[in-house]
Amino acid sequence: MKTLYKPLGMLVSVVGGLAANAAFTRVWRTVSGEDKAPSATARNYTWTEVLIAAALQGAIFGLVKAAIDRAGATGYKSLTGTWPE
Numbered sequence: 001m002k003t004l005y006k007p008l009g010m011l012v013s014v015v016g017g018l019a020a021n022a023a024f025t026r027v028w029r030t031v032s033g034e035d036k037a038p039s040a041t042a043r044n045y046t047w048t049e050v051l052i053a054a055a056l057q058g059a060i061f062g063l064v065k066a067a068i069d070r071a072g073a074t075g076y077k078s079l080t081g082t083w084p085e
Contacts, residue, residue, distance in 0.1 A: 012072035016065050017061075032053075
């Protein structure tokens with residue numbers, strides 16, 4: 001049964017990545033008023049702006065990924081009775 005979780009876990013991770021991207025975009029737009037966060041090589045932004053954007057993006061992606069992965073594992077256990085490892 002645990003091998004069944006691998007493809008399901010991959011699908012859950014993709015959905016989590018999409019959700020994290022949407023959440024970060026919304027938060028960044030609210031915080032900065034801009035539609036797109038600066039990339040590391042963006043010339044018109046300061047070091048501080050680029051690093052804050054990266055830290056915020058990492059925090060949001062980590063939080064959403066952990067929440068989605070945990071929810072997927074919990075749902076899998078509810079369906080199969082075993083916890084994926």
